[in-house]
Amino acid sequence: MTMWLKQIHEALLNLVHAKLRSSLTLLGVLVGTASVVAMVSVGELATHEALKQFKTLGTDLLSISISDGEESSHNDNLSLTQAFHLSSIDSNILDVAPYVQIYNPIHYNEQQINGSILGVTDSFKTITHLELMAGRSITLMDNYTFYCVIGNKIYQTMKKFTFLNPIGQQIRIGNELFTIIGVANPWPENNFVYANLDNAILVPLLATQLLSKYAAINNIIIRLNPNANIDQVKNHVTSYINQQVSHKNLYIRSAKELVERMSKQSAILTLFLSFIGGISLLVGGIGVMNIMLVSVTERRREIGIRMAVGATPYHIRTLFLIEAITLSLIGGILGIIIGVTTAYLIAYFSHWEFTLLLLPPVIGFTISVAVGIFFGFYPAHRAAKLDPIVALKAE
Amino acid sequence: MRETKLLPLINLTAITKTYQSGAGEFQALRGINLTLMQGEMVAIVGPSGSGKSTLMNIIGLLDQPTSGKYFFSAQDVSQTAKHDLANLRNHKLGFVFQTFFLLPRLTALQNVMMPLFYRGESKKTAQEKALLMLKKVGMEYFSQHKPNELSGGQQQRVAIARALVGDPNVILADEPTGALDSTTGKEILDLFTYLHQKEQRTIMIITHDHSVSSRCQRIIALKDGELI
Numbered sequence: 157m158t159m160w161l162k163q164i165h166e167a168l169l170n171l172v173h174a175k176l177r178s179s180l181t182l183l184g185v186l187v188g189t190a191s192v193v194a195m196v197s198v199g200e201l202a203t204h205e206a207l208k209q210f211k212t213l214g215t216d217l218l219s220i221s222i223s224d225g226e227e228s229s230h231n232d233n234l235s236l237t238q239a240f241h242l243s244s245i246d247s248n249i250l251d252v253a254p255y256v257q258i259y260n261p262i263h264y265n266e267q268q269i270n271g272s273i274l275g276v277t278d279s280f281k282t283i284t285h286l287e288l289m290a291g292r293s294i295t296l297m298d299n300y301t302f303y304c305v306i307g308n309k310i311y312q313t314m315k316k317f318t319f320l321n322p323i324g325q326q327i328r329i330g331n332e333l334f335t336i337i338g339v340a341n342p343w344p345e346n347n348f349v350y351a352n353l354d355n356a357i358l359v360p361l362l363a364t365q366l367l368s369k370y371a372a373i374n375n376i377i378i379r380l381n382p383n384a385n386i387d388q389v390k391n392h393v394t395s396y397i398n399q400q401v402s403h404k405n406l407y408i409r410s411a412k413e414l415v416e417r418m419s420k421q422s423a424i425l426t427l428f429l430s431f432i433g434g435i436s437l438l439v440g441g442i443g444v445m446n447i448m449l450v451s452v453t454e455r456r457r458e459i460g461i462r463m464a465v466g467a468t469p470y471h472i473r474t475l476f477l478i479e480a481i482t483l484s485l486i487g488g489i490l491g492i493i494i495g496v497t498t499a500y501l502i503a504y505f506s507h508w509e510f511t512l513l514l515l516p517p518v519i520g521f522t523i524s525v526a527v528g529i530f531f532g533f534y535p536a537h538r539a540a541k542l543d544p545i546v547a548l549k550a551e
Numbered sequence: 552m553r554e555t556k557l558l559p560l561i562n563l564t565a566i567t568k569t570y571q572s573g574a575g576e577f578q579a580l581r582g583i584n585l586t587l588m589q590g591e592m593v594a595i596v597g598p599s600g601s602g603k604s605t606l607m608n609i610i611g612l613l614d615q616p617t618s619g620k621y622f623f624s625a626q627d628v629s630q631t632a633k634h635d636l637a638n639l640r641n642h643k644l645g646f647v648f649q650t651f652f653l654l655p656r657l658t659a660l661q662n663v664m665m666p667l668f669y670r671g672e673s674k675k676t677a678q679e680k681a682l683l684m685l686k687k688v689g690m691e692y693f694s695q696h697k698p699n700e701l702s703g704g705q706q707q708r709v710a711i712a713r714a715l716v717g718d719p720n721v722i723l724a725d726e727p728t729g730a731l732d733s734t735t736g737k738e739i740l741d742l743f744t745y746l747h748q749k750e751q752r753t754i755m756i757i758t759h760d761h762s763v764s765s766r767c768q769r770i771i772a773l774k775d776g777e778l779i
Contacts, residue, residue: 464652
């Protein structure tokens with residue numbers, strides 16, 4: 157124990173003695189460790205951020221987009237009844253939310269408001285987990301009535317023009333006046349559901365047919381049994397829709413597959429970035445080795461004196477190895493601090509949630525010690541192998 | 552302290568040392584037979600190139616002979632592993648060098664503690680023993696000084712304390728007064744004489760200074776790698 161403390165103490169003394177050289181060497185390991193720590197952290201945070209949007213939504217979802225093929229006619233569209241019938245074609249389909257998206261000019265108090273119109277039914281709110289901050293939501297009972305629920309961003313825009321309670325106010329969509337019956341809470345943006353609910357006005361699905369002749373059920377969101385065989389459901393859905401309407405293009409996406417793909421992508425990205433960090437660590441390690449070799453050459457006299465008073469090759473090897481490890485460890489610890497700070501800044505400017513992850517600092521710490529041992533071993537071995545007389549005679 | 556004098560401490564038989572150089576071989580030692588008794592104070596003299604440094608390195612276990620037998624307190628050390636040689640140097644030998652060879656970044660006390668540290672002694676005991684030795688050589692007030700804050704004579708005293716601290720069987724001194732002025736050199740020599748006479752230490756001094764060798768009991772002269 158005494159021996160180790162003494163060796164560490166002497167290593168520190170030597171490193172402090174050659175301040176400039178030590179700090180330049182530190183820099184290599186520091187940059188390497190910092191990049192590994194930052195990259196791994198950022199990779200993890202990005203994955204976390206990507207998955208966060210599915211936290212409320214869940215991943216047991218299918219999204220079906222229906223678009224016109226070259227030979228299809230606009231009149232041959234999926235009816236609401238046909239869409240709801242999807243829930244009985246496969247027992248794994250738990251809920252179905254068809255919706256219509258159209259773009260009609262929106263006006264309030266003769267001011268134009270940007271946004272889209274979504275024709276929905278009850279199930280849309282349940283599947284998308286949209287919460288209302290006031291009023292009630294659209295139901296099937298609303299049929300063709302001109303009622304609407306406004307998204308949060310639309311509500312914020314409206315507030316600029318009026319101090320009145322939005323509920324009961326009228327908003328003009330195309331040439332028709334709609335009465336506001338509900339206001340939605342902010343909805344976390346999600347790249348699975350294409351529509352941006354914050355910037356939308358929800359109206360009864362059937363009412364859209366009165367607004368536009370192009371109104372058609374062009375999107376369906378399906379909630380699945382968690383254990384469902386996704387490919388099988390996809391096949392059932394495709395063949396069902398193709399039976400009902402002809403010459404339509406179907407595009408079906410699974411939230412689960414999307415998440416898996418995103419995780420895989422970020423894993424590859426993390427691996428790639430860590431590889432780059434690894435290269436800088438390698439360069440840093442070579443720096444450590446270089447400086448330790450110089451140190452061994454410069455201190456041959458000292459090695460000789462220590463050998464003369466009874467230091468064994470083991471003692472000499474330990475002395476230099478500890479010095480190399482101390483050097484890279486200090487670089488590593490500073491690198492961890494800088495790496496975590498970098499990750500924090502990246503998260504801050506990307507508006508991500510920042511969590512202090514345990515794994516990256518542990519990786520950084522382990523790697524920097526390993527670099528010290530690996531690149532310090534050869535110089536230490538050379539020091540230990542020196543002949544006492546040759547060492548003593550060195551200038 | 553050491554009652555039994557006249558026990559052979561060091562016994563060299565037909566020791567040779569050959570160096571391989573680019574041109575060919577160079578014989579530094581050609582068959583040295585030498586016995587050193589316990590408690591003796593011996594001077595090794597000879598012109599430069601006579602092989603006296605090589606001889607001292609072999610006796611000091613810093614180097615190994617090409618052929619011949621070397622017994623150290625009846626133990627054959629002619630072909631011993633590096634690790635064991637280090638331990639023997641640590642326990643049985645004390646070195647004093649011409650240019651002191653103190654470690655510049657350590658204090659006088661830390662320099663003296665070094666041999667004990669390689670023995671694995673605790674910091675506390677090592678400190679006590681080292682302080683005692685510094686006191687013996689008259690350097691107790693300089694224990695916290697670094698070598699560059701000390702004069703040559705003072706540094707050599709610290710080096711002698713370092714050689715003594717492990718209680719070795721023999722002290723090997725290579726030109727110990729070579730880098731000192733004559734007054735300081737005499738003081739260092741007085742210290743060696745004191746250690747020999749009062750503590751019955753075995754001392755071997757390499758020198759070409761007659762004032763040094765004349766203070767020794769026995770003078771061993773070397774020329775061209777042979778005793779004369």
